[in-house]
Amino acid sequence: MTNRSATATIKGYFYQFDQTIVRLLEATKHGSITVEGVEDIDLDDGGASAFVQCKYYEGTEYNHSVIKEAVVHMLRHFHAAGCPSDQVFRYRLTGHYRSGQHKLTLPLTDEFLKEHFLTYTRDKHIYKVHEELAITDMQLAAFRGLLDIDVNGLSYDDQQAQVLKLLVSEIPGCAAGDALSFFYPMAINVVQGLAIEADEAKRKITKDQFLKAINRKEVVFSAWLREHLGREYFARMIRRKYFYFGKTKMPKASRFFVIDMADEYQVDQATRMLVRIGQFFSHKELQRTPAADRFCPYVLLRGVTAEQLIELKESLWSQGVAFNDGYPFQGAAFLPTMLVADPTKDNLWTIKFVPGEELLAQTIAACTGSVVEVYDFYKTSPLDGTLVPKARGLHSIKSNSAYLLQEVMQA
Numbered sequence: 016m017t018n019r020s021a022t023a024t025i026k027g028y029f030y031q032f033d034q035t036i037v038r039l040l041e042a043t044k045h046g047s048i049t050v051e052g053v054e055d056i057d058l059d060d061g062g063a064s065a066f067v068q069c070k071y072y073e074g075t076e077y078n079h080s081v082i083k084e085a086v087v088h089m090l091r092h093f094h095a096a097g098c099p100s101d102q103v104f105r106y107r108l109t110g111h112y113r114s115g116q117h118k119l120t121l122p123l124t125d126e127f128l129k130e131h132f133l134t135y136t137r138d139k140h141i142y143k144v145h146e147e148l149a150i151t152d153m154q155l156a157a158f159r160g161l162l163d164i165d166v167n168g169l170s171y172d173d174q175q176a177q178v179l180k181l182l183v184s185e186i187p188g189c190a191a192g193d194a195l196s197f198f199y200p201m202a203i204n205v206v207q208g209l210a211i212e213a214d215e216a217k218r219k220i221t222k223d224q225f226l227k228a229i230n231r232k233e234v235v236f237s238a239w240l241r242e243h244l245g246r247e248y249f250a251r252m253i254r255r256k257y258f259y260f261g262k263t264k265m266p267k268a269s270r271f272f273v274i275d276m277a278d279e280y281q282v283d284q285a286t287r288m289l290v291r292i293g294q295f296f297s298h299k300e301l302q303r304t305p306a307a308d309r310f311c312p313y314v315l316l317r318g319v320t321a322e323q324l325i326e327l328k329e330s331l332w333s334q335g336v337a338f339n340d341g342y343p344f345q346g347a348a349f350l351p352t353m354l355v356a357d358p359t360k361d362n363l364w365t366i367k368f369v370p371g372e373e374l375l376a377q378t379i380a381a382c383t384g385s386v387v388e389v390y391d392f393y394k395t396s397p398l399d400g401t402l403v404p405k406a407r408g409l410h411s412i413k414s415n416s417a418y419l420l421q422e423v424m425q426a
Contacts, residue, residue: 023074026171030071031055032206033174034109038067039225040181047221050209053092054106064103066092069168070110077115077166079131082108086132087144090158098154105161111168119166123159125152178202186230196255200248201229250422257390257410258423267310269355269382270296271369271389272420273398277318279417286330288421289314293336293365295424300363309358310385313378315369317393318417324368331366338366341378349374351381375402392419 038058039048046060056067068085075081089106096102120127133144145155169177182194182202189198205228209218220228260266272292276285296312298304316324331338339362341354349370355378358364369378379387388408391398397411412419 026073027071029203030111030171030174031069032203032210033171033178034067034069035206036178036202037174037181039220039222040178040185042222044223045221047219048225049215049219050206051218052215054089057104059104062103065105065107065163067107067109070108071168071171072110072112073171074113077110077112077118079118081112082110082164082166083132083135086128086162086164089162090133090144090150091148093158093161094148094150094154098150098157100157102157102161105163106158107163107165109165109168111170112166116166119164121164123162123164125155125159128155128159128162175199185226193255196252198229200252201231205229246422247426250419250426253412253419254423254426257412264299265296266386267298267308268386268388269310269313269379271313271315271375271379271387272296273315273317273375273389273391273393274417274420275317275392275394275414276417277394280319280323282323282326282330284418285316285327286334288418289327289331289366290334290336291421291424293338297358297365300360304360306357306359309363311358311365311367313354313367313369315372315375317372328368336366337362337364338368339364340368340370341374342370351378354378355381355383372398372402376404379404379407390420392417 035048035050035056038056039046042048042058042060042063046058046063048059049057052066054066054068056069058065058067066089068089070082070085072081085108089108093102093106129143129145135142135144150158168174179191179194179199182198183189183191186194186198202225205220205225209220212218292312292314298309298311300309316327319327328338328340339354339356341349341351343350343353351374354367354369369375379389386408389398389403389410391409391411392414393411394414394417397413398409400409403409416422
């Protein structure tokens with residue numbers, strides 16, 4: 016497959032995904048969609064119910080042959096169902112083409128339908144699908160009455176703009192920036208996840224379920240979608256979701272960053288990231304900063320050895336970075352109360368090290384006077400939820416890099 020055709024194919028997938036999102040967001044509260052059911056999109060929503068197939072050919076002129084196979088498939092489905100005169104589901108074909116829309120004359124007549132969509136030639140023989148199926152004129156008229164063809168579908172960009180507008184209107188408190196940076200990628204992720212399910216029953220979702228799925232705290236994107244979005248877009252999305260505070264300064268909180276460093280530990284790179292974490296998530300010290308306004312982040316590094324952790328602390332210390340690890344002296348027992356103490360003017364810690372996962376729960380339990388948020392940047396296995404006391408915020412963020420947080424801070 017050439018790069019151009021591959022790009023067109025991917026764009027076609029996303030055009031279909033966007034169309035699916037549009038249909039869901041425009042549905043009633045209890046409306047549902049099955050992805051890749053009878054057609055690309057099966058919308059079950061009372062009088063608006065339809066089997067929808069969408070095509071995106073921005074570089075192709077419209078010809079009847081482009082949609083002939085889809086029309087035949089729909090007629091065969093109608094025939095297999097017994098040609099019901101009371102069928103609620105309509106058959107909808109929507110597509111975007113470069114040109115040639117004038118070739119389709121609407122409304123369709125039986126003659127036009129037979130000649131241009133139901134007749135084909137193979138091996139010099141002419142075949143007529145309506146005769147093959149023994150469809151009566153009355154049954155064909157009933158099918159034609161259920162068939163909607165739109166060859167003037169929105170462009171890729173215009174349909175995406177429609178999706179963003181619907182997200183803003185359907186999700187309480189969703190701003191335009193939130194729709195683009197977070198909710199749209201989440202929506203694509205949900206639809207793509209449905210599309211790859213082998214069981215058709217698992218490819219069905221209601222509007223209510225969809226809205227809940229895209230508004231959840233966990234950010235777990237498939238590798239395929241992360242690759243499509245790009246690392247920079249993904250980092251910007253994470254930052255906007257979790258670390259965007261508008262025009263106000265960063266509020267005080269006990270923020271715990273759990274980072275999986277397995278197989279990626281490099282002392283220089285890890286040092287740079289921790290220095291940046293300390294600068295980004297600590298208070299800004301001024302000449303008269305009140306003691307109650309001081310705070311700094313907690314860091315728990317998974318997948319590093321004791322020797323690597325010592326090496327990292329030595330690197331930070333040599334660069335003048337003050338940190339607290341909860342040990343008052345060499346050989347002492349870990350003191351969570353010491354670790355959770357706020358920085359002071361004389362001890363301006365910018366990093367607090369949680370020594371290990373087994374000490375996380377008691378450290379969190381010792382935090383008082385501020386909101387506790389735990390951000391788990393994991394690769395394969397998320398942090399055990401039992402390590403985080405109830406009523407504390409736990410945000411699981413799947414990452415394929417130990418240094419994603421650094422990219423987030425730079426986004």
